[in-house]
Structure formats: C-alpha cells, structure tokens
Amino acid sequence: METVIVSVSFVVTLILITVNINKFMHIFQQSFYHLGEVVPAIKTTRTYKLEIYEVVLIALGVLSFFNEYVLIPYSLFALYSAFKTVNNRPVAKKKFAYTSRVRITYSIIGIIMMALLVIVSSCATLKYVNIVFIICSLYKLMAMLFVLIGNILAQPILSCINNIYIKEARKIIDGNKNLKIIGITGSYGKTSTKNIVATILEDKYITVMTPKSYNTTLGVVKTIREQIKPYTEVFVCEMGAARLGEVAEICSIVRPDISVITSIGPQHLTTFKSMDNIVKGKFEIITEARPDAKAVLNMDNEYICEGIQKYAKNTEVIEYSMDNKNCRYTVENITMSDKGSIFDIVDGDTRIKIETRLLGKHNIYNIVCAVAIAKELGMTNQEISKAVKKIKPVEHRLELKNMGGILSLDDSFNSNPEGSKAAIETLCMFKDKYKVVVTPGMIELGEKTDELNKMLGNYATAADYVILVGKATTAKIQEGMDEKGYNNYIVVNDLYEAFAKLQEIQISHKNLLALFENDLPDSYIK
Numbered sequence: 001m002e003t004v005i006v007s008v009s010f011v012v013t014l015i016l017i018t019v020n021i022n023k024f025m026h027i028f029q030q031s032f033y034h035l036g037e038v039v040p041a042i043k044t045t046r047t048y049k050l051e052i053y054e055v056v057l058i059a060l061g062v063l064s065f066f067n068e069y070v071l072i073p074y075s076l077f078a079l080y081s082a083f084k085t086v087n088n089r090p091v092a093k094k095k096f097a098y099t100s101r102v103r104i105t106y107s108i109i110g111i112i113m114m115a116l117l118v119i120v121s122s123c124a125t126l127k128y129v130n131i132v133f134i135i136c137s138l139y140k141l142m143a144m145l146f147v148l149i150g151n152i153l154a155q156p157i158l159s160c161i162n163n164i165y166i167k168e169a170r171k172i173i174d175g176n177k178n179l180k181i182i183g184i185t186g187s188y189g190k191t192s193t194k195n196i197v198a199t200i201l202e203d204k205y206i207t208v209m210t211p212k213s214y215n216t217t218l219g220v221v222k223t224i225r226e227q228i229k230p231y232t233e234v235f236v237c238e239m240g241a242a243r244l245g246e247v248a249e250i251c252s253i254v255r256p257d258i259s260v261i262t263s264i265g266p267q268h269l270t271t272f273k274s275m276d277n278i279v280k281g282k283f284e285i286i287t288e289a290r291p292d293a294k295a296v297l298n299m300d301n302e303y304i305c306e307g308i309q310k311y312a313k314n315t316e317v318i319e320y321s322m323d324n325k326n327c328r329y330t331v332e333n334i335t336m337s338d339k340g341s342i343f344d345i346v347d348g349d350t351r352i353k354i355e356t357r358l359l360g361k362h363n364i365y366n367i368v369c370a371v372a373i374a375k376e377l378g379m380t381n382q383e384i385s386k387a388v389k390k391i392k393p394v395e396h397r398l399e400l401k402n403m404g405g406i407l408s409l410d411d412s413f414n415s416n417p418e419g420s421k422a423a424i425e426t427l428c429m430f431k432d433k434y435k436v437v438v439t440p441g442m443i444e445l446g447e448k449t450d451e452l453n454k455m456l457g458n459y460a461t462a463a464d465y466v467i468l469v470g471k472a473t474t475a476k477i478q479e480g481m482d483e484k485g486y487n488n489y490i491v492v493n494d495l496y497e498a499f500a501k502l503q504e505i506q507i508s509h510k511n512l513l514a515l516f517e518n519d520l521p522d523s524y525i526k
Contacts, residue, residue, distance in 0.1 A: 013078050013139060014113060020143030021109060026096045028147055033101070034242075034271070057081055058138060081139075104157055109150040162218060169224040170253050179232055180205075182373060183256030185239040185247055185285045187267035187278065188419050190215070192394045193260065193366040194238040196358075200374045203387035205233040215240030217249050224254070234377070242268040244281045251288035258373055259285045259295045259315075262366065264303035265418055266448050279303050283311035294318060296372045298365060299327050318376065320368045322361070329372050331364060336429055345371050352381045354388050359409075360398045360426045362419060367391075398423055406502050407433075409515045417442070417452045420517050424459045427515040434509035435462075438498050439517040440469035441477050454480040456517075461486040463515070465505060467498045 060074040096102075173179065182197060184190050191213060198209035208227045210220055215238040228235060239250045261282050272278045286295050295312055297304050299321045308317060320329035332351075334343040340357040345368055354367060367388065374384050393399040399410040411423040420442065427435050437460045441453045453473075457480020460466045466481065466489035468474035474491060481489055492498050506512045 014117070016078060016081055016139040017113075017142050017146065020140055021146050022096065024143050024147045025102065025105070028151065029096065029099075029102070033151065051084070053077060053081055053084065054140075100161075101154065101158060105147075105150040105154045108153045109146045112146065112149065162221075165218070165221050165225060166253060169221040172224050172228050173254060176228065176230060176232065179228070180234045180258075180377060181254055181256045182234065182236045182258045182260065183239055183251065183254060183285050183289065184237065184260040184262065185241065185282055186260070186262030187265040187282070189262035189362055189366055190238050190240070190260075192363065192397050193262050193369055194236050195394050196363075196366050196370040196391055197260075197373055198236045199391045200370050200379070200384060200387040201234050201236070201377065203390065204379055204383060205377070206231055207234040207236060208232050209236035210238045213240070214238070217246070217253070220250050220254060239285060241281050241284075242271040244272065244277055245284070247281060247284040248288045251285060256285065256289045256293055258376060259289045259293055260369060260373070261285060261295070261297055261304055261307075262369065263298055263301050263418065264307065265301075266452065269448060275303065279307045280311070283307045286312050286315055289315075294376065296320065296369055296376075298369065299324055300365075318372050320365075320372055322365065322368075329368050331368060334364065336426075347375070350381060353385055355385075356388055356391055358391060358393055358398075359400065360422050362422045363398065398426060403514075403516070404499055404503075406499070406506065407513050409513065412516045412518060417455065420456050421459050423515055423517055424462055427513065428462050430513055433511050433513035434464050434505070436465045436467060436502065436505060436512060436514045437463040437517060438467045438469065438495075438502070438514055439474070439477070441473040442518060450476045453477050454483070457481040458484060460489075464509075465489065467492060467501055469493075469495060469498055 057074065057077045060070055060077055063070040173181075182201075184194050184197070186193070194209055198207050201207045208223070210223045214220065214223055220237055220239070223237075224235075235254070237250070237254050237256070239247045239254075241247045264279055264282050266275065266278070269275070269278070272281060286293070289295075294316045296318045297308065297312075297320070299305060299319045300323050318329075319327035321327040322331045324330070328347065330346045332344045332346055334341065336342075336359060340355070341359060341364065342353075342355050343364060345352040345354055352371060354371075356363070356367060358367070371384055371388075374387075379387075396410050396412045401408060401410055403410065409423065409427055411419070420439075424437065427437070439456070439460070442449065442456065453476035457477035460477065461481055461484045466477075466486075468477055468489060468491045470493070471491055478489070478491070481487070490501060492501060502512065502514055
C-alpha cells in the first residue's frame, strides 16, 4: 500500500511539474528564448506566486519526511493542485508553437525526468524518497529549472543543426550571381516597408521576401532554403535585431546590394542598453553590406542623420524625406480618407502620382522608400504608380477592418513611440467617428519606458475614450492622461473585457471607431 501511495504521489507531482513546464516554456518562447527577457516577464506575471493550496502542499512534503502517513493528504493536495493548475490556465492570444527548438528541449527535459524517476524508484530508503518529494513539491521552481536546463543543454544540438542550414543558405545565395538583395532594417516600419517593396517589385521582377516577421537569422535562412530559386531576381530581406551583431550576422549570409534603414528610435533599449548601440546595430546593414552597395535612408530621422556621418561616409546614400526639400525624394499634396491616401512623390523635375489604400504618415514614408528602391532597379514612374495600387494593408499595422462587429484600426503589432503617435493622429482624421483607443502600453524601451508611456497618455487624450488593458503596464499612461485633466478612460484586465466595453459603448455611439494600439504577449498583461 505504501508503495502505491508513494508512486501515485510522485506521478501526480510530475504532472504538476509538466503542466508548469509548458507555462514557463511559453513565456520563454514569447521572450525569444533570451534569459534576460524571461526573468522580467516572470516577475511581471508573478508566475512564481504561490497559492494557499501550494503552500500546504510544500508543508505536507516537508512533514512526509517525519511521518510517511502524511503522503496520503500530500497525494490529495497534489491532485487538487494539478486540477487547479490545469483549469486556471488563461486562453493565450499567441498560441504556443511546437517548434524544432521546443521539441528538442522537451526531449532533453523528458530524459532528465525519466532519470529522476529511475533514481527515485531505486532508492533504498523511504527517507530519501521524502527528500525528493520535498523538492518536487516546489513544482513551480522545478519547472523553471527544467526549462532553463533543457534550453541550455539543447543549445549545442541546435547550434550544430543551425550551422548546417546557414552553410546551405550561403551556398544558395553565392550561387545566384544575378540575384539583387534588398536588406531592410529599422526600429520601426521594416515589415511594412518590406511588404510594400516586394509588392511593387514583383510587378516586374521574380521576387521573394522573408514572410511574416521572419527577420531573425534562422528565419532568413529558412526563407532562402525554401524559396530562393536559380531564377529568382530579387530577394527582399527584413533584418530584425534586439542586440548588437544580429544584423551583422544576417548580413554575413545575405550581403545587400541596397541597404535600407527605415527609422531608428528607442526600441529594444532594454537589450541594446543605449541609443548609441541601437544606431550602431542598425547601421550594421550598411557597414556589412557589399562594398558597392547603396543605402536608402529616411533623412527625417535624427539618429539616421547622425549615423551617416559615423558609419556611412563611403556609401552612396539615396535620401528621402517629407520635410526636407533638399533630399532626392520628397512628398507633396497629401490627402487621406477612409478609402486610403493620395499624394505626389517628387523626384527632381518629375512627379509620381500615388494612390493607395494604406493610411497614416508612416506608410507614406514606407512607400517613398519603396519607390526609391524601385527606381534604382529600373522601374518607370508608370510601372510604379500601377504597382502601388496593388499594395494591401499589412496585417495588424494600421489595418482598417471589422473586428467582432467593431470598426477598427488594427495597429496591434509592436507599438513604438513614433508609430503610436502616428496611429492616434490617423484615428483623429476620422472626424465623423466616435474615436476610442485600446492599448496595453509599450514595453522594451528600457529606462525610457515610463517616460514614453506617459507621452502616449498625453497623445491618447485626443480620442473620445480610452480603454487601458492591464493595470501595471498602463500606470504611466494613466499619469499622462491625468496630467492633461482627461478622465474619459477605463482600465480592464484583458482584451476580452476591452471588447465587452467597446460593445457597450457602441450601443450609444453607432459611429464607433476603435484603434487597437499594440498587443503585448500574454506574459506582460497584468
């Protein structure tokens, strides 16, 4: 009987550990597998917090060391803890992806757990087993350790596999001598610019682009291996970075013929540590490009202007701007409506009439950049005007659509200081609408996070109503609104409550238009 109780208790405890391994592995995945980002996420979510029944379980685990009969209530509480853990899991907005990395990590964790089971089952004394129970009753801590150890041990295996794929990708690129490579990076706007560039160029050339947000080294490698063919003419490659050296690493595989920096700002300050590092990191796309590569740069960005003097002195720079008429490409005659935008791109003595479904000042910047690239690759003004009309709004980037019966401007991907301001300005252009901002705030802005979220609160007061998602992440936004004497807002726990509030507002305001500004990972919404 005693053996049965011990076995049941241990199996239930392992189930508890396994369920929590999934939880912590999901947080790890949403933090891009960087320990420096996992720890703040765990602190923010308070995933480590113990419920009363979990404290009782630990106490029973300790008491079982002195009296084996305590294992019976231990088993019952372990079963109850497992039930509560499984049933209290929130619905994730971003589903857990069972990638190769996850599968390898889980295999290693499984081996460790099996080894632990063998050790326990072969123990000679019950006292030794009880010590194991005391350790396992701290199942949240054990789950965190398993995930950490599993990821550390998986790294050498992953590195070997990744190096094989990287070599294969380099061989494909080197073997395609006629391939033109457009490298795009920036703190904001790179994905939208990539989509716009690819849409225009594919009207004339056989074009491949990195899909979705495949802007890491492995994402780029996967795209090359699966999509680049001997007959591909243009490869539009988005390059993301949260640390120094990450753009350079991608450039060691894909050396751009044309390098683009869409913008530079305080994005990922937590990991870059300083604005100087961010500027240096973005300019790696120029310093690590081909020797004869050209650069297409936004001259309205002060950090880019400063970086040119330091990192691009010997590079041919193609300048574009909305404010500086001395740049090669400028913009005039802008008009916007709920149908899109119309404006002229001025290139010396010529004008290109642009009609697009895209909204927002930042999208005009992206289009001007794309037009400059298209001109460099030999497209005519007429070809460009025709191709621009085919551009579709990028998903979750100021996309006008119906969300659950609510007319919405979906700008929920990776909010940033410039983009959030531009999104609110775009919302306010709809004069005949009751304008509502829904936001959980901004993250990964380092020591400037509080200051910039407070500024977001200042901007948000231009709306008729504001719904803040998560009390902790929006505290500074509230300060910014309070500073302006604005009190037409509410704080909700999650997006489900936000939608419920929008539906309530819509009863009295049929002309409701909601701006969804940013969509933080589940690990941050608290």
